Amino acid sequence: ILNVEQSPQSLHVQEGDSTNFTCSFPSSNFYALHWYRWETAKSPEALFVMTLNGDEKKKGRISATLNTKEGYSYLYIKGSQPEDSATYLCAFKYGSSGSARQLTFGSGTQLTVLP
């Protein structure tokens, strides 16, 4: 059974603060890591797909880094805004691209940005 851990489970920050959270995954047989942003009552929105060790991706104020050798990825949000409040999910894919099923999700980090 693959274990994808996200920490912290929940986080409250003040508007304007920068924050980051972690996704840990098995370091063997890595294929890709996905980050999703999931707002209440909406479907998850894909943020990043990361495949290479050392990858760094950025989308506006949100960025992510990847370390496949040690099995972790960080998601950073610079200058948090109330609209950033959501659950951030990471998902780990292992093995080859031929399989349709091998994507395991973490339980998410629930971010609340207080105005």
Add this chain to the structure above:
Amino acid sequence: SQTIHQWPATLVQPVGSPLSLECTVEGTSNPNLYWYRQAAGRGLQLLFYSVGIGQISSEVPQNLSASRPQDRQFILSSKKLLLSDSGFYLCAWSGLGRRSFGPGTRLTVT
């Protein structure tokens, strides 16, 4: 662009009653389709996936079943719901290395 529809959005059902959740996809053909569930306080769990009409793979043994009667239609069913079936059910489509999710169905079994 691809669009995923799911209905109903919310559902309250008694224990022992049947279930049918429907998902349809627009804007693509022969997609891989998935059913996920998020139970309270837990991550997304893959329930079923399908690579084509009539082809269903089950990831977790349970009292749920899935069917794909048409290329862009995926149905999640149960003959008798359990309390533990409560949760948020998401249908998803995959292609080009990404997954896109439908709006979800909140199921409460009472």
